[in-house]
Amino acid sequence: MTTAMVIGTQWGDEGKGKIVDYLAARADVVVRSQGGNNAGHTVVVDGQAFALRLLPSGIMYPGKACVIGTGVVIDPKGLIAELDSIIEKGIDVSALEISDRAHVVFPYHNRIDEAEERLKGEKKIGTTKNGIGPCYADKVNRIGIRMADLMDRDVFAEKLRWNLASKNRLFRDFYHVEEFDFDTMFEEYCGYADRLRPYVRDTNYSVHDYIGEGKSVLFEGAQATMLDLDHGTYPFVTSSHPIAGGACIGAGIGPHRMENIFGVVKAYSTRVGAGPFPTELTDATGDHLRERAHEYGTVTGRPRRCGWLDAVGVRYAAMLNSLDYLAITRLDILDELETIKIGKAYRDSNGNEVAQYPADLTRLETLEPVYEEMPGWQEDITGVRKYEDLPENCKKYLAKISELTGVKLGIISVGPDREQTIDLVNVL
Ligand code: GDP
Ligand code: IMO
Ligand code: MG
Numbered sequence: 001m002t003t004a005m006v007i008g009t010q011w012g013d014e015g016k017g018k019i020v021d022y023l024a025a026r027a028d029v030v031v032r033s034q035g036g037n038n039a040g041h042t043v044v045v046d047g048q049a050f051a052l053r054l055l056p057s058g059i060m061y062p063g064k065a066c067v068i069g070t071g072v073v074i075d076p077k078g079l080i081a082e083l084d085s086i087i088e089k090g091i092d093v094s095a096l097e098i099s100d101r102a103h104v105v106f107p108y109h110n111r112i113d114e115a116e117e118r119l120k121g122e123k124k125i126g127t128t129k130n131g132i133g134p135c136y137a138d139k140v141n142r143i144g145i146r147m148a149d150l151m152d153r154d155v156f157a158e159k160l161r162w163n164l165a166s167k168n169r170l171f172r173d174f175y176h177v178e179e180f181d182f183d184t185m186f187e188e189y190c191g192y193a194d195r196l197r198p199y200v201r202d203t204n205y206s207v208h209d210y211i212g213e214g215k216s217v218l219f220e221g222a223q224a225t226m227l228d229l230d231h232g233t234y235p236f237v238t239s240s241h242p243i244a245g246g247a248c249i250g251a252g253i254g255p256h257r258m259e260n261i262f263g264v265v266k267a268y269s270t271r272v273g274a275g276p277f278p279t280e281l282t283d284a285t286g287d288h289l290r291e292r293a294h295e296y297g298t299v300t301g302r303p304r305r306c307g308w309l310d311a312v313g314v315r316y317a318a319m320l321n322s323l324d325y326l327a328i329t330r331l332d333i334l335d336e337l338e339t340i341k342i343g344k345a346y347r348d349s350n351g352n353e354v355a356q357y358p359a360d361l362t363r364l365e366t367l368e369p370v371y372e373e374m375p376g377w378q379e380d381i382t383g384v385r386k387y388e389d390l391p392e393n394c395k396k397y398l399a400k401i402s403e404l405t406g407v408k409l410g411i412i413s414v415g416p417d418r419e420q421t422i423d424l425v426n427v428l
Helices: 016-024 076-088 107-123 132-140 153-175 182-199 203-212 244-251 284-292 311-321 361-366 392-405
Strands: 002-008 029-032 041-045 048-052 065-068 096-099 216-220 261-266 269-271 305-307 325-329 339-347 368-375 408-413 421-423
Touching: 002 016, 002 244, 016 041, 016 216, 016 261, 016 325, 016 408, 029 203, 065 203, 076 182, 096 182, 096 203, 107 132, 107 153, 153 182, 203 216, 203 244, 244 311, 261 311, 284 305, 311 339, 311 392, 325 392, 339 392, 368 392, 392 408
Parallel strands: 002 216, 002 261, 029 065, 029 216, 065 096, 261 325, 325 408
Antiparallel strands: 041 048, 269 305, 339 368, 408 421
């Protein structure tokens, strides 16, 4: 048995989809364990881009089991649309498995998400408005509806009736927005249940069995460490646990089974949505990165905020996830830069260096990044396939990231395609 895990170390969109698709060539099973269709994972195969939201990024390989685990929140309508678009492109989805314990996202969750963001005004989180927070809130509040409930007409009717009564009261009396009709929603979602039924099963047992049979299992993180509900920049976070420990919970697998934890690090930083971003660049370099890399959200199309790599954040991610390796992506985006900066610490208003990521966002706002400046390589690296062939300054930049974060280099990505990958460890 071998397992590996791919985790975002920054604010998402690091290129987890690309790294999972690359590693999936050697895996038997790919498992998503948290998040929902707030995720947008781009996989590029032979120049064709696929944006996956709920489907694991192993789906491109025929016959590999792709599991949507217990910790994921599933919007059935969105999932069916995603399945249809993938099937249309000739991809076989018969090896998909959906956990019967996963919670279901309903349109009332999206409506609450939108209404809460509106109420927050200036203080909004900038969510994807996919109902993720409200669905996880119902789960924690023990009133959520699970896939197993959706599969049983009577149980579903009872739970939906109860939930709609309570949500409609909120919509009518508090948010002052339109209510939902029970019969319409019930029939619509029974239809989705019929469509998804062949894939629904107890994935806690099936993933456990795959591991027991000695298969290679790859865990695909969504979102990222800085968006983790407990450890990220709360409240500007998502409502799940994108860290490595979250994968144990969301897949129902004990920590001893987890090996080869890759932290995906974009060679610079981006953030979509509100919240602190110490190394953000609001100048021409930030614009250059956004345009060169086309940093616009896969899910919402919003421009991503861009900045230098923040090694304090990645070091924090290395600690929280017990990272074994770094997977550094989008290195080619820096090709044209004369100089590159890397945030190695922060400085407080008294001039003292701070090496740790603070919990208090008001304090974080007062900290200034301390940068190390490095010469760029100003060469096209998209065709490089061997580490030795990378320009010297590029290797120095990679070595600096590894040194500042205390984690070994594992994979270097020099372009979106599968082939544009330098693998230093060859795990799985
Ligand atoms: P994810 O959410 O972490 O899977 O990342 P996204 O797919 O949202 O965003 C990453 C983007 O970078 C996608 O468009 C990928 O195709 C692209 N990408 C991944 N690795 C590389 C790379 O090494 N170089 C370039 N130029 N693009 C990359
Ligand atoms: P992937 O898996 C980047 C951000 C949103 C918002 C915050 C909360 O593609 O890396 P939510 O809808 O989850 O309640 O929004 O989290 N966010 C992401 N940012 N990549 C993602 O996923 C994200 N998923 C959520 O922009 O700031
Ligand atoms: Mg993404």
